[in-house]
Amino acid sequence: MNTHHTLRVAITGGTSGLGLALVEQLAASGARVAFVARDAQRVASVARRLAGTHGLVGDVSRKADTYPLALQITAALDGLDVLINNASHLGPTPLALLADTECEDFEAALATNLLGPFRLTKALLGALGASARDGRPALVINITSDAALSAYPGWGAYGASKAALSHLSRIWHEELREHRVRVIAVDPGDMDTPLHALAVPDADPATLKRPAQAAREIISLIEREAA
Numbered sequence: 546m547n548t549h550h551t552l553r554v555a556i557t558g559g560t561s562g563l564g565l566a567l568v569e570q571l572a573a574s575g576a577r578v579a580f581v582a583r584d585a586q587r588v589a590s591v592a593r594r595l596a597g598t599h600g601l602v603g604d605v606s607r608k609a610d611t612y613p614l615a616l617q618i619t620a621a622l623d624g625l626d627v628l629i630n631n632a633s634h635l636g637p638t639p640l641a642l643l644a645d646t647e648c649e650d651f652e653a654a655l656a657t658n659l660l661g662p663f664r665l666t667k668a669l670l671g672a673l674g675a676s677a678r679d680g681r682p683a684l685v686i687n688i689t690s691d692a693a694l695s696a697y698p699g700w701g702a703y704g705a706s707k708a709a710l711s712h713l714s715r716i717w718h719e720e721l722r723e724h725r726v727r728v729i730a731v732d733p734g735d736m737d738t739p740l741h742a743l744a745v746p747d748a749d750p751a752t753l754k755r756p757a758q759a760a761r762e763i764i765s766l767i768e769r770e771a772a
């Protein structure tokens with residue numbers, strides 16, 4: 546990464562798809578990286594393969610995991626410059642019309658896609674503010690979706706949670722401006738990942754973006770913000 550800082554980056558959902566591609570590319574660029582996912586074996590396997598990365602086992606949808614994760618992130622990285630809230634839940638699978646969506650599936654989408662990013666960001670605001678005060682880039686990237694904007698039938702729980710995440714990002718960006726902490730929502734586009742295959746099993750993977758390409762675009766954005 547072409548900045549004069551060694552960036553300290555935390556990524557939720559770092560063992561698959563876009564999150565994994567971000568962990569791989571950021572680690573290769575020399576950033577200090579911590580990542581979170583629920584499956585302990587996959588976390589250990591990614592951390593083993595990508596020497597120097599810190600794999601943390603946790604569930605961002607669980608309130609009780611928030612502070613343990615925040616403390617482990619700041620301890621592992623000795624602070625934090627960039628938080629990427631990437632872990633995601635589709636709601637009901639197969640996707641369902643809202644009238645057929647169980648309340649529990651709706652709640653699960655909100656817990657992972659909205660409350661999780663809210664809580665983890667809040668728990669890490671002190672570290673991000675300290676980064677900004679040290680003249681480092683302090684940035685939160687919330688991974689959203691075009692389903693936040695378009696009313697796709699069947700994507701109600703996911704789309705509502707991502708729309709709320711996007712708006713939360715805009716409000717937080719305004720509120721944190723004076724502290725020089727930036728909060729940005731980014732739509733990575735339709736990617737060939739397990740999440741997409743679960744949502745749209747008939748999609749032709751050849752028509753979808755590679756997660757590595759989306760990761761490159763997000764890292765370019767971080768570089769621009771850091772410059």
Ligand SMILES: NC(=O)c1ccc[n+]([C@@H]2O[C@H](COP(=O)([O-])OP(=O)(O)OC[C@H]3O[C@@H](n4cnc5c(N)ncnc54)[C@H](OP(=O)(O)O)[C@@H]3O)[C@@H](O)[C@H]2O)c1
Nearest residue numbers: 558560561562563582583584604605632633735736738740
């Ligand atoms: N794929 C697309 O076409 C597409 C399009 C637009 C937006 N997006 C967004 O892009 C982001 C990445 O999606 P993806 O397709 O790369 O997903 P993915 O391949 O399904 O990967 C999801 C990652 O998140 C982790 N995870 C899921 N729930 C978690 C939780 N509660 N706590 C901690 N970690 C959790 C998973 O590991 P564990 O299961 O072990 O926890 C995995 O590492 C998401 O925000 C998604 O909404 C994707």
